[in-house]
Amino acid sequence: xxxMISAMLTCVALGASLPAVAAGAADMKPMSGMSQMxxxxxxxxxxxxxxxxxxxKAVDKxxxxxxxxxxxxxxxxxxxxxxxxxxxxxxxLSGVSVGQKVNFTxxxxxxxxxxxxxxxxx
Ligand SMILES: [Cu+2]
Numbered sequence: 001x002x003x004m005i006s007a008m009l010t011c012v013a014l015g016a017s018l019p020a021v022a023a024g025a026a027d028m029k030p031m032s033g034m035s036q037m038x039x040x041x042x043x044x045x046x047x048x049x050x051x052x053x054x055x056x057k058a059v060d061k062x063x064x065x066x067x068x069x070x071x072x073x074x075x076x077x078x079x080x081x082x083x084x085x086x087x088x089x090x091x092x093l094s095g096v097s098v099g100q101k102v103n104f105t106x107x108x109x110x111x112x113x114x115x116x117x118x119x120x121x122x
Contacts, residue, residue, distance in 0.1 A: 047109045048107070049075075051073075053070065053071050056098050061090050061093050062090075068082070092115065092118050101120065103118070104117060
């Protein structure tokens, strides 16, 4: 149980920490901050494509987002959790409805994940 909770917290932190970290770095000593940012940027530019399965919990076509209760995503070191994703194109959501089991593909760049494909699983 604790493992699951900490995985969820990690997930939330991944989504929420980027602007805070960027703002914090800007406030701190500019010189050491800059070299740090350079190193971080290299890591963050590496996009990872991962696939997963899950159940659709919410769809917002207007915002272009989908909330998925997804299973483990080993490529990202994620445990199962429920979270919201941006989709690359709102049209991806046209064949998807709440309660549906889906297979999905997402691209993770640094702290940002975007669903690039999603379809009902068979
Ligand atoms: Cu997640």
